[in-house]
Amino acid sequence: MKTPENHKINRKQALKKMGKYAALTALGTFVILNPKKAQAQSPPNPGDDPFAG
Numbered sequence: 315m316k317t318p319e320n321h322k323i324n325r326k327q328a329l330k331k332m333g334k335y336a337a338l339t340a341l342g343t344f345v346i347l348n349p350k351k352a353q354a355q356s357p358p359n360p361g362d363d364p365f366a367g
Contacts, residue, residue: 323331
């Protein structure tokens, strides 16, 4: 599939776009895989006493 001439971007623009996506992906990965948040969001162990404090 060919791209029309007026829709082509140059190398600098492509790198800028890729950088934005990379930053967004890194931020999302950090938030999802943050150990403290993951531990706080995980359900309690099924064998634990639910009334234990």
